[in-house]
Amino acid sequence: MAAPTLDPAPGSPPSERPRSGRAVALLARAVPALGAGVVLYLSFPPRDLWWLAPFTFAALGLLLRGVRLRRGFLLGFLFGMGFLVPLLSWTGSFVGALPWLALCAVESLAFGVAAAAMAATSTLPAAPVWGAAIWVGVEAVRGRVPFGGFPWGRTGFGQPAGLFLPTASLGGVPLLSFVVVLAGLAFGELLRRLYRRRIRAAVVPAVLLAVALLVGPVATLVPPTVNGPEKQLTVAAVQGNVPRLGLDFNSQRRAVLDNHVRVTEQLAAEVAAGRQRQPDVVVWPENSSDIDPFRNPDAAAQISRAAAAIKAPILVGSVLVNDNGTTSNSILVWDPVAGPVARNDKRRIQPFGEYMPWRSFFRIFSSYVDRAGNFVPGPGPGVLQAGGADIGIAICWEIAFDDLVDDSVSAGATMLAVPSNNATFGLSEMTYQQLAMSRIRAVEHDRPVVVATTSGVSATITPDGAVTGSTGQFVPGVLVADETLEDTTTLATRLRSIPEWVLTAAGVLAVGAAVLAGRRRRRAGDEPAGANGAGAGTGGSDAPGAGEDFDG
Template identity: 55%
Template sequence: MSGPPPYAERVVAPAVPQEPDVASRTEAPARRGRLTVALRSLAALAAGALVFLSVPPRPTWWLAPVGFAVLALLLHDRRARAGFGYGTLFGLGFMVPLLAWTGVFVGPIAWLPLSALEAALVGAPCAAIAVVTRLRGWYLWAALLWVAGETLRAYVPFGGFPWGKLAFGQPEGLYLPLAALGGTPLIAFAVTLTGFGLGELVRRVLITRAPRALVIPVLAAVLPLAAGVAAIPAVGTDADAGEVTVAAIQGNVPRAGLDFNAQRRAVLDNHVKRTEQLAAELGDTKLDLVIWPENASDIDPFRNRDAAEAIARAVKAIDAPVAFGAVVVRPDGPRNSVILWEPGVGPVDEYVKRQLQPFGETMPMRDFFRLFSATVDRAGTFVPGDEATVFEMGKARVALVTCYEVAFDGVVRESVLNGSNLLAVPTNNATFGHTEMTYQQLAMDRIRAVEHGRTVVVAATSGVSAIILPDGTVTQRTGLFTPAALVERVPLRSATTMADRLGVWPEWTMVFAGLAALVIALVRGRRSRSAGDMPATADTHG
């Protein structure tokens, strides 16, 4: 008979209390933390997209401060590392669609790396902004640090790329008159102060529930707009140096694309033809000056007799001095020049483009980038100019900035302050097709008109050409990829704006004030950590 003896007792082990599973205890908060970070990341991308949607050709300028209000909520009381991360995502939401034109014919090899680099340079000031949010009145210091970030992007890398300046998205609306007082940095400061003040207002009402402490955030949000309205009288429009009748010629190109240079004779012929046609249309009406675009003659008229004869024929027909863009070949390399051609005389002056476009007119680190793509050898080897030449065209003293140069504050300022009373922007946007690039550049031209109190004449090979008055109003403009000629009587102004008289001082004052606030915030944070008194509101999820 098998089995245990009948007298055996069944031994039952005593119940041991079970410890709660540590993993289950921590999994839910970690999951919530990851979800929070993911939602904040999406919000950062969306905030950057709002700023992009404020940029022309859309007139929705007011979306920019809304985007910065969202950014303020994301950066408040975060660590610098989190500020950099959210700021970079904000930058991607802004820069990727803004710079899509850079890849229209070459693909993402130029567009996406440039956008990522610019986004990282947006993330850098956002890291600093996160640090200063623990200071009283942080929205003021944050706005100053944003200006510092824009200044950084205007100088690095490869000579800077200031295309994404906030001011260039504000040719409409209430911030525009501030350009006459402090240029593009003052507009950037005003836009971001409004946005950060609005973000702090929302935070106090909905998050901290401190409705009685709203006065200062309200003032921060509203005063920049009020300042823009108050600055309207500073925008001079009177013709203190007389008036001239000017024409902008848009000859058009046979087709858009990177093979623009292969069409150079056809492009020159188009501008000659449209100028001769305009001469016939005008009859007895007399022009004072004519502006042709950048690259209107990519055949050097000093070396090619046929090109020189065609230009001379057009100038004789229109019977007015003509400034036109040309590629001029010298022993040490080609120049992207603007030549002044007088009727019956010929070429009398020349302006050489000073701020060359990297990866287009020049190729930095050519050997290195050739490792990734042979297309780098399509970039030019142009030699930059070194003088802010002003053309004397009758009563007009014409300052010149060529295409890409209009994005650079210092280049435009130097040209305008060299005794000018009119500003001309010959440009070539044919290589960017039907993208928004030309409208973004036109917005820059409008900002420059107000900033320097000058009429701006924009002549583009394929559009958009325009006449812009000193208050930023566009009186005439062309379409894309169509031959056209704009003729208008415009004011000449020699008076300087406050922005011109102050020069770089407003910008660098804001930069140093923002950096001083950052240093103070870092010192205070170090003292708090050494005392074991970390802020109670610090975000543990970054």
């Protein structure tokens, strides 16, 4: 009779476990990681469940603690897919599943890198701090590469309301992301230590959790610096609507322009009858005139007619054809008397939409690449003067980029306008995700924000992030708001990207410290080779209790 096979002792290296046991152990972590990503998605708008986000990072931190780098990467990748696949489903609404899933997979690679680095530092003292810093650092990279970056889905963008939101006024979206992730990681570690009845060791994560929860309330006590007197401005946002949903919405470009002219003239009639306030400036959305008014006298006449009727300058979203054959996504200031008097071109154009990088390569995967435009970015800080105010312009997805909004406010903008065209994405959640970003920018820079979209949701937002008025989707509408413009400077405005770089550097240094600590332990012979090197990034154990000696 063959001798019975003994199971390896708890805590033994994975190579000594039965293959079936390793598969079960992996599955026991992979499924919760995927589920945690889905829950993070559920915390994002249009749902008002911002408080779910820390719990997802509590779960992720517990899943990553003490695991090998490769397993950490896999768990992070699954977390990213669980989050991004539903969050970015709008990207596949009209181009099919392949581009949508490919985008999610590429972006999830960054989540995998973040999780691997978090696993490497998971046994360092104050590990939640370093894990949250690593997360911010990877978000910084995602927002810059490739092709100029894709910041959609940053953790801070899921916090347009609630306890953590005021943090944006201290350190922008990076600090907002940091405190949310820190709260989650600290909470998870606190639970783990209390479960193991390590009461004294629970003090550190308890303090970190308290700090993360208090940053937002403390931020409300830090007033912005006042640089000048207040000014009142009445602003109107016009949503003219589009003939149809999807990529073909602009096949009837004249109808879109006519819609915005008609709704503006209706507003003028309401003003003349005393039923509505006279605006100082009117904001039309991106693509409200896809017909170049400099090359089409009829389009120019239509816009002039609307401006004359409303007796105020209109910010007109237009597509302009340049002399070299390229196009510019522009916002024009159209004066009721002088006509077009100023212009701001979109500064960061959208890859795979407004232009197509590596066109011949991506054509292999989808014929839709040939529908991408030939747009070029424009110069300047993104500020237009209209109605006696300096208005910062963030055209559509530009609102997701910290540096663009920072530049506008630094150049003197006392109000932000977000002219956008979301008709391509139908009745998806995209417009609500973008609206959340606008609300966070309002708090970050203490500025009122006006969102004007072709098809909704348009909105007016106060400097504390509250939505005071909004429209429905795919219906015409008008919003008129009296805005108090203050020339103020928040701490976030002054610091710009400094918090992001400081946190990124802290994360990099923590990974380096983990590597060095692991090497020292191996040289000292304190552990079997490969048994507990997760902190060093050179192997590690998935067994419960791995790294207990380094809890801090």
